[in-house]
Amino acid sequence: xxxxxxxxxLRTSPGDGESESQPADDVSEADExxxxxxxxxxGDGWYNGPGGKLEGDETPRECAVRETHEEVGLEIxxxxxxxxxxxxxxxxxxxxxxxxxxxxxxxxxxPRPSEEARPEWVGVEEVPYDRMWEDDRLWLPGVLEGRTIxxxxxxxxxxxxxxxxxVRHDLEWDISFTDDG
Numbered sequence: 001x002x003x004x005x006x007x008x009x010l011r012t013s014p015g016d017g018e019s020e021s022q023p024a025d026d027v028s029e030a031d032e033x034x035x036x037x038x039x040x041x042x043g044d045g046w047y048n049g050p051g052g053k054l055e056g057d058e059t060p061r062e063c064a065v066r067e068t069h070e071e072v073g074l075e076i077x078x079x080x081x082x083x084x085x086x087x088x089x090x091x092x093x094x095x096x097x098x099x100x101x102x103x104x105x106x107x108x109x110x111p112r113p114s115e116e117a118r119p120e121w122v123g124v125e126e127v128p129y130d131r132m133w134e135d136d137r138l139w140l141p142g143v144l145e146g147r148t149i150x151x152x153x154x155x156x157x158x159x160x161x162x163x164x165x166x167v168r169h170d171l172e173w174d175i176s177f178t179d180d181g
């Protein structure tokens with residue numbers, strides 16, 4: 001089983017007379033989310049949030065901070081991450097990936113491309129769900145609105161996961177996470 005993270009930085013787009021965007025004061029004020037177009041690996045060519053696999057003994061928060069910095073150059077204080085979800089992905093009846101989902105409105109720096117990802121600020125209402133994992137349209141809108149979720153998503157057809165068929169899901173909304181890594 002793979003343990004992984006996703007991180008969704010959110011900001012308020014520039015208004016009249018403003019030269020640049022700023023992190024939002026809270027999720028409800030955000031109107032843009034930072035997505036990446038994957039350049040390699042699982043989901044190559046698809047959009048998602050920055051993230052990846054936990055390494056060694058790092059916590060999910062540490063992983064989300066590290067992966068976001070490696071992929072797009074943003075600096076995030078682990079304390080500024082809000083746990084938004086826990087997603088379990090099954091492949092042919094077996095747990096394939098357990099993903100910790102975080103969001104944040106506090107970060108430093110401007111996103112820059114890397115070998116792994118091309119970052120892009122996208123309007124929360126314009127997220128390209130047709131270029132994302134099929135399950136994303138079921139849970140990501142709620143996460144971007146400030147809700148929390150626990151979800152299970154089943155795929156069948158064998159490796160690789162991004163070519164398997166999405167067969168079912170189970171969602172539980174507005175979860176309280178007590179130990180969020």
